[in-house]
Amino acid sequence: MTIVRGHVRSGRIVIDEPTDLPEGTAVDLALLDAEDDLSPEERAELDASIDRGLSQADRGEGSSTEDVLRRLRAL
Numbered sequence: 898m899t900i901v902r903g904h905v906r907s908g909r910i911v912i913d914e915p916t917d918l919p920e921g922t923a924v925d926l927a928l929l930d931a932e933d934d935l936s937p938e939e940r941a942e943l944d945a946s947i948d949r950g951l952s953q954a955d956r957g958e959g960s961s962t963e964d965v966l967r968r969l970r971a972l
Contacts, residue, residue, distance in 0.1 A: 925966060 903912040910926065918924075935943065953959050960968075 901912050901916060903910050
């Protein structure tokens with residue numbers, strides 16, 4: 898999975914860094930809330946959980962992006 902950061906300009910999503918994705922590549926977007934109600938402790942716990950998940954993914958553990966998206970779309 899490739900994660901890139903971007904922003905909206907004139908109603909269009911613009912990626913902030915260069916990408917080597919081929920022209921016409923379809924992408925799925927997950928919007929991050931600008932504000933949340935997490936305490937600093939909850940934010941630290943969430944960040945640590947994300948780091949653990951990324952480490953698991955680096956080791957080849959977990960589900961593929963396609964599998965996760967399929968399950969989410971089925972909800």
